[in-house]
Amino acid sequence: MVDDSIPVTVLSGTLGAGKTTVLNHVLRESDERDLAVLVNDMGEVNVDADLVAESSDISEEEEELVELSNGCICCELRGDLLDAVGALTSEREFDALVVESTGVAEPLPVAQTLTMGFDQSDLDPTEFYEETGIEPLERCHLDTTVTVVDAHQFHEAMESEEILDDDGTKKHLGDLLVEQVEFCDVLLLNKCDLVDEETLAEIEETLEALQPRAEIVRTEHGAVDPDALVDTGRFDFEDARTSAGWIQELQEPHESAEEEHGVTSVVFEARGPFHPERFADYLDSFPETVVRAKGHFWIAGRGDEALTVNVAGRSIRVGPGGTWVAALPPEEQQAQLEANPELEASWDEEVGDRNVMLVVIGTEMDHDAIRADLESCLLTADELEEDWSTYEDRFPTFDYEEAEEEGDNADADAQEEVGLAD
Template identity: 55%
Template structure:
């Protein structure tokens, strides 16, 4: 590409199945006809229905190669290389000004962003310098989210088969937590009071993004095109649970008004594995998001991770305690992060628990009491922990059975 040619800006649309991504895409295309746009449409199915809808409802034509179909897989995993090859082919002609990407309903946005920002080792085309991520957009189905709140049911379509061991609700949380603009769509189907409540929750989950209410995908194109808002580092650190762990806890007025709560549970002794697994499988319905790491007695070799997204709860091995590393590696950590040594235990090192909980109208004090009851008692600290039954997976996190299953 000539050095004097500016990179092609890219907007990526993510969102759960049925949230209104394709409708939003078509609204933007039809409202901004002067912008010469190319489109990538990703669909999990063998037949890319969304691409047909874009072609039929806009001025774009697949015969003119304005629309790229990527079907039967996700651009966040198996189709990453395919996507780069296609957008690389488009860039050779450079007869368009902007690239709009609609990812599949279960795509995770971070790998898609990484593909454009850093390239992909299995692809021959390097997008850096040719394309430039401009805005990451997530579309949330306000009606589906509201129904989930009202009934305590899943926040996404539970009938969708998980892909790559990622359940749909976890993908939805990824989409909410990693974006620059969050479109709360189908607002015409939800009472204003419920919308205010949902927006308070979404702001707790994603404090950095602009939240825009839409109906039928109607959004001003200037809100999601040429915004210049994308910053990979900031986006990666913007999730509400990360802010909590970093000490950025606060409740704004809207959150307080609508009962949105969050807290960090910390402990320096291990959980009893059976007790904590039962609790994690039976968290209050009001807890929408929870994440972090914990120490499970008998698994001193590995940090256990927990990730709750909606009704889905996954837990299991998720990392390494610094205390288990060779001395030279430990010293490198100490040099890079001096604060670690301040909390270092002579016997157990950095083993401990930090779990973040975000939700609405749940009994925070009661949940803290239940968590504390899961910790080993003074008497159990002297037990042979290797004799405790271990309900967690050996090598990876797994879905915990819910109490009412």
């Protein structure tokens, strides 16, 4: 990165959280800092770009405002995003760039695009690069990722059954909100004037549990100091990618102390497998006090594959977790053990690396009940001796060869929403 590289801020948030209001406030209050803006909207007409142009001095005519419409920059418009960033930064006429993503965008793939550029294996060189020979990211760097959260609608969004359509990709509202919270440097808790102090404190505790690394800033009507969002130097891709609360709990398992508003976490570990029928039934009646749960598990009858579970609000998804090392041919197994000392240290003589590890985050959770319910899903001593193939398995199946070909996002893309009882 060159010394005068242009800092880029990515502004995320679900529909109606107040991203455009925040952006317009930042534009008005930036004083001597000259900002360029890239606005992404799912519609053919970019309504957000029109609102930015109407509410500020910025304009398309001066080439400070770029619209990316009819698609999302976290998936189908990633090449267009690089094109636009390259064109904007090829002749420096501004001090910083703010990218407002669409309300259905996940910030992690946007950050990957703005960090890795063409190093993403599935992304072809853009028109800008082919015409100019200039790497789109040569003159800029991702500086800050910001997520705007609607305090007034936070609990409703987490509990909502609403499914959003991202150009044919279905996204659960609560799941999307959690993903936006878990990958950011700054959390703007907006519309605080519509919520009482006790509720705000409870929401903040939940946000801190989901993303311990982010700075939380309360705002009303999107009014925030531009210095909190622009040219902060806060972004580090690896820190952002591994700083979600559930990841930290899995890496350093511990049971959190009871907070004032009861936001706590439970880590559950086991060597034996879940009974597929009992665990499916448990997921069908998952406690409503749980805000977030994630991890991997082993079910009886599937000795080769690990599965993942991903709970965010009312969304419960099960996905592929890969092949257990214990299921590999002896030569490959030995190679994996030699390459991973931690794996070898935790290896069990009977089951190898097969295990269950889940983290559960929630409000006013009954830890003993959750732990007891999960333990009751494990096979009993007698069941360990039974024929596991006789158990009903309602969990989805996955094509691992196809998932490997699809690359890093295969796990998330392949996950299936459950209602397993349906």
